[in-house]
Amino acid sequence: EAEVAQSPRYKITEKSQAVAFWCDPISGHATLYWYRQILGQGPELLVQFQDESVVDDSQLPKDRFSAERLKGVDSTLKIQPAELGDSAMYLCASSLGGISGAEQFFGPGTRLTVL
Amino acid sequence: AQTVTQSQPEMSVQEAETVTLSCTYDTSESNYYLFWYKQPPSRQMILVIRQEAYKQQNATENRFSVNFQKAAKSFSLKISDSQLGDTAMYFCASLGHFGNEKLTFGTGTRLTIIP
Numbered sequence: 382e383a384e385v386a387q388s389p390r391y392k393i394t395e396k397s398q399a400v401a402f403w404c405d406p407i408s409g410h411a412t413l414y415w416y417r418q419i420l421g422q423g424p425e426l427l428v429q430f431q432d433e434s435v436v437d438d439s440q441l442p443k444d445r446f447s448a449e450r451l452k453g454v455d456s457t458l459k460i461q462p463a464e465l466g467d468s469a470m471y472l473c474a475s476s477l478g479g480i481s482g483a484e485q486f487f488g489p490g491t492r493l494t495v496l
Numbered sequence: 497a498q499t500v501t502q503s504q505p506e507m508s509v510q511e512a513e514t515v516t517l518s519c520t521y522d523t524s525e526s527n528y529y530l531f532w533y534k535q536p537p538s539r540q541m542i543l544v545i546r547q548e549a550y551k552q553q554n555a556t557e558n559r560f561s562v563n564f565q566k567a568a569k570s571f572s573l574k575i576s577d578s579q580l581g582d583t584a585m586y587f588c589a590s591l592g593h594f595g596n597e598k599l600t601f602g603t604g605t606r607l608t609i610i611p
Contacts, residue, residue, distance in 0.1 A: 385540075412597070414599075416599075421604075422603055422604070423500075423587050423589070423601030423602050423603050423604055424541075424587075424601050425601070426598045426599065429597070429598065437598060472541070476597075481527075481529075481597075482529040482546070482548060482591060483597070484543050484546065485543075485599060486543075487533075487540050487541040487542070488540060489539070489540045490540065
């Protein structure tokens with residue numbers, strides 16, 4: 382069964398360092414999402430891509446976060462510099478797109494700890 | 497804007513019993529979708545059940561069913577014949593219509609099935 386892949390699964394870094402997360406969506410899925418899930422809370426959308434274009438990045442802290450999906454397939458989320466408050470689970474999800482209410486399939490996430 | 501509220505941070509139930517998780521939401525959308533997602537410990541989030549707001553009939557999926565009260569903006573999840581594998585965080589989420597496909601999650605309910 383096709384799944385969303387993410388790497389690394391765990392990342393420990395010191396504040397002010399740069400970190401990057403990678404996501405490979407299910408093949409054929411045009412829409413890709415990055416969510417941040419703080420411990421004890423529900424996920425919150427950071428950025429949504431339709432193919433290679435950003436559809437919604439209203440909640441992305443653009444002074445330190447960046448996201449790209451250059452060829453409309455896999456995606457990278459970067460944080461530079463990392464801050465203590467960035468410690469969270471970063472989830473990637475994908476969906477077919479173009480279908481209202483389409484199910485979003487989630488990857489296993491990257492758990493980031495900033496020391 | 498959409499908001500989702502889950503007022504039960506934790507619940508526990510004996511194996512084989514029935515449990516109901518509560519969720520209320522608010523949305524300005526005329527058409528929307530509601531979901532229950534399950535996040536087992538250290539595993540990825542998966543879809544449990546989906547409801548389209550324009551459909552009056554409550555969705556069911558094997559042992560899982562919902563009670564969708566549109567006027568009251570309530571969307572509860574009933575799990576019948578609960579199993580140990582149902583132990584997980586459960587998130588209620590809403591999704592806008594095509595063009596506003598951001599999932600808005602509640603804070604979750606941690607469900608423990610007791611053997």
